[in-house]
Amino acid sequence: MIETSPLHTEIKRLIKASGPMPVWRYMELCLMHPEHGYYISRDPLGREGDFTTAPEVSQMFGELLGLWAASIWKATGSPQQFRLIELGPGRGTMMSDALRALRVLPPLYQTISVHLVEVNPVLREKQKATLTGLRNVTWHDNFDDVPEGPSVIFANEYFDVLPIHQMVRRESGWHERVIELDEEENFVYGTAADPTPGFELLLPPLVRAAPPGAIFEWRPNTEIMAIARRIRDQHGAAVIIDYGHVRSDVGDTFQAIARHSFADPLKTPGLADITAHVDFDALARSAEAVGARVHGPVTQGEFLQRLGIETRALTLMQKAAPDVSEDIASGLKRLTGGGRGGMGSLFKVLGVSDQSTPALAGISDEHTGDKTGGA
Numbered sequence: 001m002i003e004t005s006p007l008h009t010e011i012k013r014l015i016k017a018s019g020p021m022p023v024w025r026y027m028e029l030c031l032m033h034p035e036h037g038y039y040i041s042r043d044p045l046g047r048e049g050d051f052t053t054a055p056e057v058s059q060m061f062g063e064l065l066g067l068w069a070a071s072i073w074k075a076t077g078s079p080q081q082f083r084l085i086e087l088g089p090g091r092g093t094m095m096s097d098a099l100r101a102l103r104v105l106p107p108l109y110q111t112i113s114v115h116l117v118e119v120n121p122v123l124r125e126k127q128k129a130t131l132t133g134l135r136n137v138t139w140h141d142n143f144d145d146v147p148e149g150p151s152v153i154f155a156n157e158y159f160d161v162l163p164i165h166q167m168v169r170r171e172s173g174w175h176e177r178v179i180e181l182d183e184e185e186n187f188v189y190g191t192a193a194d195p196t197p198g199f200e201l202l203l204p205p206l207v208r209a210a211p212p213g214a215i216f217e218w219r220p221n222t223e224i225m226a227i228a229r230r231i232r233d234q235h236g237a238a239v240i241i242d243y244g245h246v247r248s249d250v251g252d253t254f255q256a257i258a259r260h261s262f263a264d265p266l267k268t269p270g271l272a273d274i275t276a277h278v279d280f281d282a283l284a285r286s287a288e289a290v291g292a293r294v295h296g297p298v299t300q301g302e303f304l305q306r307l308g309i310e311t312r313a314l315t316l317m318q319k320a321a322p323d324v325s326e327d328i329a330s331g332l333k334r335l336t337g338g339g340r341g342g343m344g345s346l347f348k349v350l351g352v353s354d355q356s357t358p359a360l361a362g363i364s365d366e367h368t369g370d371k372t373g374g375a
């Protein structure tokens with residue numbers, strides 16, 4: 001028998017009552033259960049928490065995204081009202097750094113209203129503390145509640161926490177992957193008895209030919225379509241930054257992180273961050289399907305370099321004490337570099353605009369194109 005948590009007991013009860021539970025439902029409960037969900041009950045970020053995100057690595061990340069937003073404001077004709085919307089803003093660090101960078105542009109800074117879409121009450125309090133005294137900030141439970149108008153939408157490490165379906169290829173077709181109980185009442189993976197009718201018709205051609213045993217992951221496209229529709233109709237741009245792959249493919253990326261290490265997603269319900277890689281190909285196709293224009297993806301390293309992160313690092317280092325200077329250099333390496341712990345190539349950046357915007361800074365610079373080369 002594995003170590004139990006209150007959520008483990010609750011999920012076991014649900015499986016006994018209703019049978020095997022699809023992976024998406026398990027993930028949803030682990031993250032969003034009204035009482036024990038991981039994102040309902042805690043601040044998971046930073047050295048003391050379970051993982052560190054790019055804005056927590058270095059102020060340069062948020063500053064450059066602030067300047068990126070300024071380029072979108074200009075490209076949309078410098079509107080009198082401009083919204084900065086962030087989905088899943090963590091501790092509010094990125095927004096705070098972005099706003100600080102934007103203070104140097106008073107004509108834009110005066111037009112900004114900030115909208116944070118956040119479900120986590122603990123993080124909302126942190127965001128309030130971080131952003132107190134800055135421009136009008138409003139919190140929303142849902143993206144659809146954000147008032148209309150031209151905007152920039154930020155989503156950093158947001159899509160990876162949205163629940164995924166896992167489908168397993170069998171001779172009989174594609175079956176939903178489920179979680180069930182073994183004889184000792186541990187959670188184990190299984191597959192639904194019957195295939196999902198017609199599922200293969202929804203798959204990209206390469207994935208349709210996958211061999212038995214292959215796993216394909218997909219997320220509902222509700223969120224990306226809502227973002228794309230808003231940008232299509234009300235102008236501005238969205239930037240989605242996350243770990244993931246450039247082309248839809250088979251593979252099992254369902255994972256748990258606790259205390260900065262990988263954990264078993266089935267052994268830590270409600271106690272670890274449970275995520276899966278983002279399929280940027282699927283996001284791009286969904287955004288295009290509603291008539292938005294897609295830019296990239298490019299790697300995070302390439303995006304930040306094109307926005308001038310190296311120059312910004314040098315400027316900060318010139319004024320810094322030697323130990324702070326070392327921190328800036330290691331932040332730069334972590335945000336832009338590859339290898340162990342490096343976010344530069346694992347993370348991708350996708351831009352969404354309306355059809356009238358031909359290029360987005362850092363993403364669709366014509367001379368560089370897409371150099372990600374797959375995930």
Ligand SMILES: C[S@@+](CC[C@H](N)C(=O)[O-])C[C@H]1O[C@@H](n2cnc3c(N)ncnc32)[C@H](O)[C@@H]1O
Nearest residue numbers: 039053055088089090117118119120156157161
């Ligand atoms: C991995 S954290 C990323 C935080 C932040 N963007 C950063 O980079 O530091 C995920 C964020 O999304 C929020 N979140 C998770 N599920 C959400 C949902 N369904 N709606 C809105 N926010 C959500 C979490 O509370 C958290 O703020």
